[in-house]
Amino acid sequence: MTIAHDQSREQMKAELEDSERLQAISLELIKDGRPQAVYETILDGAAAIMRSQFASLQMLDADRGAAGELRLLSHRGFSDEAAQFWHWVSMDRASTCALALRTGRRVVVSDVETAAFMQGTADLAHYRQSGIRAVQTTPLHSRVGTLIGMLSTHWAHVHRPKERELRLLDVLARQAADLIEREKTETALRASEERLRTAVEVGGLGLWDWNVLTGEVHWSDEYFRMLGYGVDEVTPSYENWSARIHPDDRAETEALLQHAREARTEFVTEFRTLHPNGAVRWLHGRGRFFYDQGGQAIRMVGAMTDTTERRQWEDRQKALVAELQHRTRNLMAVVRAVAETTARRAKDLPDFSAHFRSRLSALARVQGLLSRLANQQRVTFDELLRAELAAVDADMGRVRLDGPSGVKLRSSTVQTLTMALHELANNAVKYGALGQAGAALSVRWHVEAGQDQKLWLHIDWHESGVRMAPATGAGEGIGHGRELIERALPYQLEARTSFALGPDGLRCTISMPVSELNMAR
Structure with missing residues (x-):
């Protein structure tokens, strides 16, 4: 009874430590937004929970290869050669993560030397070279069930993880999946913003976004230049826009803007601007207003192009x-x-x-x-x-x-x-x-x-x-x-x-x- 009681107490202590560890990891993930630092925090937590000597985190690139490939985001304990070998892993490889990619389920190999699907492969040779004897790979799924990556832990000896450890790992895997999904979304957003920025620069577009209620206006860099201002030389405003319209065109242009606002039509016009150095430039503007449920204009967005050469x-x-x-x-x-x-x-x-x-x-x-x-x-x-x-x-x-x-x-x-x-x-x-x-x-x-x-x-x-x-x-x-x-x-x-x-x-x-x-x- 005493031995069983001691074992139970040790188990409760370990579970409490692991729970506290998961809580600390969660706080760390919220506090540090740097992707690589967060990856390392997850791997440290996975290695601690699973009592493993190695760990790795991978993200699925669905557009690479015929069925997608896993890219190594971070690792614990791999040599440079091993990290290079497993940097990209396709479905036809003989590693546990490749098998998990094929099946969509967790893979546990307690001894790589006895795993039939590994025998005679380059993956087994690198497991041996790295000193890895046992491996588990847990698939990471998005909130809608899409496979997005893998979380693996590796041991230097024959080992089969306990169910309690795997349950705790699943909690950490959920956090890792959310992190990877967020990172993929942010990466896609950055790429989209870069494409938009490139398109705006190549197209010579000047963009504006006007909060009609507060009067706050955002101008793109090119918009400043189109009006003859240096970037951030003035605070963007309706008044600073109007001040650069050629005196002969100002009344008509403002009247067209007011008409578009009241009639809920698109604002389209071409007008001249007069720069401080006396240069006259032709601009073509196109924009639209947005309204609240009561019909009040609350926002206007649009774009301008320089049509002087035309x-x-x-x-x-x-x-x-x-x-x-x-x-x-x-x-x-x-x-x-x-x-x-x-x-x-x-x-x-x-x-x-x-x-x-x-x-x-x-x-x-x-x-x-x-x-x-x-x-x-x-x-x-x-x-x-x-x-x-x-x-x-x-x-x-x-x-x-x-x-x-x-x-x-x-x-x-x-x-x-x-x-x-x-x-x-x-x-x-x-x-x-x-x-x-x-x-x-x-x-x-x-x-x-x-x-x-x-x-x-x-x-x-x-x-x-x-x-x-x-x-x-x-x-x-x-x-x-x-x-x-x-x-x-x-x-x-x-x-x-x-x-x-x-x-x-x-x-x-x-x-x-x-x-x-x-x-x-």
């Missing part, structure tokens, strides 16, 4: 469309004029076709030059001149070009000047310096400021050594070219021109205003 692109596109329409009208007028003049002077239909096709080709070349230009770029005179000489296959050995390169022409003058240069070059090949042996062509040009404060381009086209034909000294081509230079250029380009047929060739001068972009020269 607005600038739209403005550029409108300007380009307007320019295209203007050029098209001008081009049609030029084509009509060329067609009428060519038809009036043509001898017959083949003659009309040849001259008209040649002049349309000149127009096509200049349109090609204009279409390749970016904003603020201009066709240059030397580029245009060389293109027309190349088009008539001029022998450049007999041509002297003398003038500055890169003289920018007004876009509105390029088509008409092209036609004039085309006529001069074409006639030089047919009747003048580029079609007769021994003749030569000199083209000189320079830019100077006129009395009207405009920049003027002066062009001197001089042919020499030409054997002039008797009487008119020219054909239809010179007549059309002369008409273009003496009448069209002064009328359309405000040019001053001269056209003279000398005894040994043509002398033509053209003075015309050019782009103010040449001021930098």
Whole structure:
């Protein structure tokens, strides 16, 4: 009786110590929120309750492998090699935790040397190498019954745990399962928040969250920057938002916000902001109000994007469309004029076709030059001149070009000047310096400021050594070219021109205003 009484008293003492230990562990889990520290507290408690020399805690990664794999979170007593070997455990391994993963039930092996499913496996070799002789693994389940991990204890000798110890371990396992489930939830939440933060940064979104009742507002970092504030430079508020709206847009934007609140509709608008440095930015805002049961607005959340570049692109596109329409009208007028003049002077239909096709080709070349230009770029005179000489296959050995390169022409003058240069070059090949042996062509040009404060381009086209034909000294081509230079250029380009047929060739001068972009020269 005395021995039994002593054993009973020792058992009660052990149970009391274990209960106190579980209570202390619970307090420690609440007090220390660091995952690794909490894992270690659980393992210390498991090893103490089970009187084991080793312990391990694993979490199930359901997305890894075909049926999920167990990842080692923490351990007690493993060598580095053993910890590396059991860092990931799949269902087809020969450990107790792999068997518990397959069955979903607790596995107890009192002697690894006699466990049939371990014989001849790498797991048994590592048990031996680590000095482990007996193992138990208890599955950890979430509150809804989903397997989420394993809690194992290991002994250095043959051992079978008592039922009382396993019942206490189950209490600790419940706490471990809750901890792992919480950690998985927090990890998923952190990953979700990181994805959201990345999406917000990549998307250039500025977010706001407004407590309408208290006036408290939260702005994301990008929202501060969109309004021209440094991050945390001011306390987020309705007033600080309104203060940065452009004065011309403020009343309308605030009215739209108030309407969305009262009508319970989505707030969608685009407005300008005015930054302290004078910069104006366009912002597109979209948000919605939330209401209590009484219909009172209590909260508003929304997002903003910077649409300044899109607005600038739209403005550029409108300007380009307007320019295209203007050029098209001008081009049609030029084509009509060329067609009428060519038809009036043509001898017959083949003659009309040849001259008209040649002049349309000149127009096509200049349109090609204009279409390749970016904003603020201009066709240059030397580029245009060389293109027309190349088009008539001029022998450049007999041509002297003398003038500055890169003289920018007004876009509105390029088509008409092209036609004039085309006529001069074409006639030089047919009747003048580029079609007769021994003749030569000199083209000189320079830019100077006129009395009207405009920049003027002066062009001197001089042919020499030409054997002039008797009487008119020219054909239809010179007549059309002369008409273009003496009448069209002064009328359309405000040019001053001269056209003279000398005894040994043509002398033509053209003075015309050019782009103010040449001021930098």
